[in-house]
Amino acid sequence: MNLEKSTKSRFYIVSLWLAFNLLDAITTYIGIRNGNREFNPIYHRLMTQFGLLPALVVKMIIAIVIVTILLTCRREKTWKVLRISNVVICGSVLWNIRIIIGR
16 A cells, blocks of 8 residues: 555544544533433443533543554554444444434
């Protein structure tokens, strides 16, 4: 793969990762405002202690920090991890949407 294609591909992988995390935060917010609960025990505890919006801000900060750390690794395995986590986070967003619509 040439360098330009590799750089574009990596840009899209990172962009999707951040977008999926943002969508997860938004759909979580909507779901909780509609009476659903957070199933992730870490975020559930954060939301209980600090409130919904501060916990979601922390989630986005953590996402940005994680992607920054992964980008500094410069290993091919990093891109595999991000690709797999994109699928997982997308699944989480779809699950949130299903819960929101299913109510």
